Amino acid sequence: MPTTLIDLRLVEKRLRASVPVSQHDKARHARYYLADPFLRFYYRMVEPNRSYLAQQIYDPIVRNFTEQLRPFVAGTFEDLCRTWTLEMGKAGRLPFMPEFVGSDWHGDVQADVIAVNWREAQVLLGEAKWGDDAIRLEVYKSLHERAQRVLAHMPSPKPWTPHFALFARRAFTAPVVAAARQDGTRLVTFAGIVSDLGATRPRPVRRALVGRHS
Numbered sequence: 001m002p003t004t005l006i007d008l009r010l011v012e013k014r015l016r017a018s019v020p021v022s023q024h025d026k027a028r029h030a031r032y033y034l035a036d037p038f039l040r041f042y043y044r045m046v047e048p049n050r051s052y053l054a055q056q057i058y059d060p061i062v063r064n065f066t067e068q069l070r071p072f073v074a075g076t077f078e079d080l081c082r083t084w085t086l087e088m089g090k091a092g093r094l095p096f097m098p099e100f101v102g103s104d105w106h107g108d109v110q111a112d113v114i115a116v117n118w119r120e121a122q123v124l125l126g127e128a129k130w131g132d133d134a135i136r137l138e139v140y141k142s143l144h145e146r147a148q149r150v151l152a153h154m155p156s157p158k159p160w161t162p163h164f165a166l167f168a169r170r171a172f173t174a175p176v177v178a179a180a181r182q183d184g185t186r187l188v189t190f191a192g193i194v195s196d197l198g199a200t201r202p203r204p205v206r207r208a209l210v211g212r213h214s
Contacts, residue, residue: 009035009036010034010035010036010039011032011033011034011035012032012033012034012035013030013031013032014030014031014032014033014102014103015027015030015102016029016102016103016104016105016106017100017101017102017103017104017111017114017115017116018104018106018114018116018150018153018154020118020155021099021100021118022118031105037076037079040072040075040076041072044068044072045064045065045068045069045072048064049061049064049065070130073130074128074130077128077130077167077169077190078103078112078113078128080190080193081112081113081126081128081165081167081188081193082101082102082103082112082113083197084167084188084193084196084197085098085101085113085115085124085126085165086098086101086115087196087197087200088196088200089101089115090200091200093196094115094124094163095122095124095161095163096115096117096120096122096124096163097117098115098116098117098124099116099117099118099119100115100116100118101113101114101115101116102114104150106149106150106153109146109149109150109153110146111125111126111127111146111147111150112126112127112128112167113125113126113127113128113165113167114126114150116154120161121158121159121160121161122160122161122162122163123151123154123160123161123162123163124162124163124164124165125143125146125147125150125151125162125163125164125165126143126164126165126166126167126186127139127142127143127146127165127166127167128167129166129167129168129169130169131168131169132169132170133170134168134170134171134172134173134176135166135168135171135172135173135176135187136173136175136176137173137175137176137179139166139176140166140175140176140179140180140185143164143166143185144164147162147164163184163186164183164184164185164186165185165186165187165188166180166185166186166187166188167188167189167190167193168187168188168189168190169189169190170189170190171189172187172189
């Protein structure tokens with residue numbers, strides 16, 4: 001991968017969150033992504049339909065947009081959830097200050113959101129679901145089961161203290177809310193993310209206009 005694209009911030013290199021920060025320079029199996037959301041949208045949604053656009057054939061364009069829009073937004077939602085996790089850590093609203101926030105993949109095990117503090121051996125594992133329905137208990141159980149498989153690949157001289165988060169587009173079912181209250185799993189909706197990030201953004205400094213009086 002040419003470093004020029006990374007230097008220009010057109011492409012970003014992502015490493016597994018389970019790789020210690022001290023090993024990032026030597027880490028392998030990285031993944032590369034378009035850094036700009038507008039470029040991601042263009043190459044996912046527009047570029048494949050250029051021939052149809054040139055010939056003004058619109059039915060296949062509408063069909064392709066309909067099929068691809070939800071997966072595209074779901075991936076963007078995962079990015080937003082990672083941003084929320086980082087900002088909440090910086091604001092002191094997580095149990096620990098993350099040293100690294102990202103995602104993880106190891107074989108067939110995927111984790112949408114992982115925040116890690118290597119010094120304290122604490123980790124937050126989260127899953128993001130962009131769907132119309134409320135998150136059901138099956139998703140909640142899947143997160144906790146998958147978390148154990150992720151933790152098994154994380155090297156540390158001491159046991160990890162795990163925390164959990166579920167991110168939903170709209171809501172959670174009553175059984176999920178009840179289970180989360182018992183073990184402290186964070187339940188975060190898209191509306192909550194928008195509200196939290198809006199509250200943590202620095203407010204613009206208002207400069208007073210000083211006028212001269214004659």
